[in-house]
Amino acid sequence: MDLVPRDPANTTRTQLAYRIDTSLVNPLGHLPPSVAINPSVLAQRNLERGWRMRLPNGQDIARAMGLIPLEDNKILIGKFTGDPADIIGPIDAIHPAFKGNCPLWAYVLAETIETDVKLKTTSGEKKIKTRRLGPVGGRIVAETFAGLVLGDSSSYLSQNPLWTPTMAVKGVFGLRELIASALS
Numbered sequence: 001m002d003l004v005p006r007d008p009a010n011t012t013r014t015q016l017a018y019r020i021d022t023s024l025v026n027p028l029g030h031l032p033p034s035v036a037i038n039p040s041v042l043a044q045r046n047l048e049r050g051w052r053m054r055l056p057n058g059q060d061i062a063r064a065m066g067l068i069p070l071e072d073n074k075i076l077i078g079k080f081t082g083d084p085a086d087i088i089g090p091i092d093a094i095h096p097a098f099k100g101n102c103p104l105w106a107y108v109l110a111e112t113i114e115t116d117v118k119l120k121t122t123s124g125e126k127k128i129k130t131r132r133l134g135p136v137g138g139r140i141v142a143e144t145f146a147g148l149v150l151g152d153s154s155s156y157l158s159q160n161p162l163w164t165p166t167m168a169v170k171g172v173f174g175l176r177e178l179i180a181s182a183l184s
Contacts, residue, residue, distance in 0.1 A: 020112045020131040021080040050103050058107020059100055062136050075102050075110040080131060108137035145175075 059069035077094055078087035091106065092099040102110070111134030119126050133141060149155045156163045165173035167181050 020109055020133075021078065046105075047103055050105075055104060057100075058102040058104045058111075058136065061104055061107070061140075065136060065139060067135055070102075070107070070111055072099055072102070075107060077106070077110070080112070080114070104136075108133065108140070111136055 056064075058075075062069035072092040073090045075091040076087050077089060077091060080086075088094065091102045091110070112131040113134055114129060115132050116127055117130050119128060132138075149157050152158060165177070167173060167177055169177055
């Protein structure tokens with residue numbers, strides 16, 4: 001959905017990302033045969049690699065975080081378009097090995113939450129439906145950023161542990177404000 005007409009020279013147009021879902025993106029279906037004869041083999045290889053490396057599954061990570069894991073029938077595989085025909089089925093229907101044992105990457109994508117977001121555009125404010133990370137995926141991303149900031153000896157937090165943001169907008173200083181501040 002374009003919010004303004006397509007024009008590559010228009011640097012003010014909103015560039016939306018693909019929706020988060022548990023399907024493989026179409027370009028993976030057009031890889032040369034030397035890489036993958038069958039695109040579904042890529043997903044299978046990814047799952048088998050995680051199993052061989054003994055990566056924890058999504059349910060185990062949720063429990064380790066003190067969360068109640070999603071039930072298998074809530075871990076849907078497919079495109080999250082709102083059309084039931086685009087859903088292949090729950091994870092345990094894909095293969096019995098996934099019963100209570102969803103790979104972490106699929107779990108993180110499946111637990112995303114549909115939400116409405118207001119975007120400021122040159123044509124005014126527009127409302128779109130999008131997906132946001134859920135509790136497990138959100139915490140993994142947040143803890144990764146926190147670990148990077150804490151481990152960076154040149155970060156504000158390392159240089160001045162008592163630092164607090166002064167550029168809060170309506171009392172909020174989040175990633176958006178941090179990026180805006182860094183770009184100014």
